[in-house]
Amino acid sequence: MTEHVIYSVEGESQALKEAVASAQATFKFFWRELSWEARRIVKCLDMAAVKMSFVLDPDNPDIPAVENMWVTDIDFDGQTITGVLLNEPRWATEFKASDPVSLPFAALNDWMFVRDGRVYGGFTVDALRSSMAADERAEHDAAWGLDFGEPGSIELAPAADGQAPWLLTRALSTTADLQMLAALECTDHPMAVNMREKVEEGLRQYPEMISDYDDRGWLLLHREVLAGNYPVVHALLRHGADPRAANSQGQSAQALAAEAGWPRIAELLQCDMAQGGEPVASKGLPLWPIGLSLVALALAWLYYLIVVPLRAVWAGRGAEVASTWDFVGAILLLSVGVASCTGPWYIRLRLRTPQWGASRALDVGAITGAVVFAWVLHDQLLRYVSGSY
Known part of the structure; x- marks a missing residue:
């Protein structure tokens, strides 16, 4: 343009x-x-x-x-x-x-x-x-x-x-x-000014708006940059939107701003990338305490699944190993807890991986890795307990 x-x-x-x-x-x-x-x-x-x-x-x-x-x-x-x-x-x-x-x-x-x-x-x-x-x-x-x-x-x-x-x-x-x-x-649209608080509230309430792609492979950030809506772009960046993420046409938000002719937005995006894009502090309940709770619960579950049978074997008693799906559930719960603790950092890394249908490569890889690890862990423990070594 x-x-x-x-x-x-x-x-x-x-x-x-x-x-x-x-x-x-x-x-x-x-x-x-x-x-x-x-x-x-x-x-x-x-x-x-x-x-x-x-x-x-x-x-x-x-x-x-x-x-x-x-x-x-x-x-x-x-x-x-x-x-x-x-x-x-x-x-x-x-x-x-x-x-x-x-x-x-x-x-x-x-x-x-x-x-x-x-x-x-x-x-x-x-x-x-x-x-x-x-x-x-x-x-x-x-x-x-x-x-x-x-x-x-x-x-x-x-x-x-x-x-x-x-x-x-x-x-x-x-x-x-x-x-x-x-x-x-440099003059914001009147609706952008009037809706600034509602935009902030919406992003806090529905954080998936920041990272979810639409059916055409565009993030909300791409749409707002193309339209020149500076206040909305600023709010998205404050809440962790990634200016480097590409749309289905391979364009980053920075490239769209330059092509559309919005220099003020291009400068904002450049500053965000230079500063590492510090996300806004949420006014609601932070996610990391929930993540820590999930990690603690997962570790307690894994202690029951792994340590309890091992201690029984070491004490010369018989022991049973739980099902594979118990191990998968515990490892997935641990993964969700760790992702919740890392919050915006995980989201930023996630957005830099390819889109596979409605999912991201990082999500698919993390789930697949967790399932495989749980399966191998269960198999090795079962071999040890049954005296196969």
């Missing part, structure tokens, strides 16, 4: 080309807004859509090289934009309205969302409106039924109450534009 490859039409005006480049450069703010819209119980946006460039048959001289069409129900993975075609194609006859589509980010032509009738984004729309006469522009706006603002300026995101709107020129070419973009990158 930081490098812009643009699908353009031969003869397209410079104003439209600049508009497409600006839309790609600011798409991250659109995606941040959509990330919060998805969490709202009561939706705030009247519409959210992107305009994508569909490459047409280059051998047909009767049609343009690309057809630009609006797509809604947007999803984005940092590389590909998917959604549903909003309008009926004119030349791309293999598609029809409401068809699911998927295109690379480079095919993005424009983005726009509408809140309370006011348009945010719409760079190419502004380029077209700016070329219209006043009466033609009024007719265009009436047909849409939307407030596009003054031609020549773009509003990127809703401003907070009492704050001046985030207005930029279409080409993003002025010093004021660059300053405005830098300020907007």
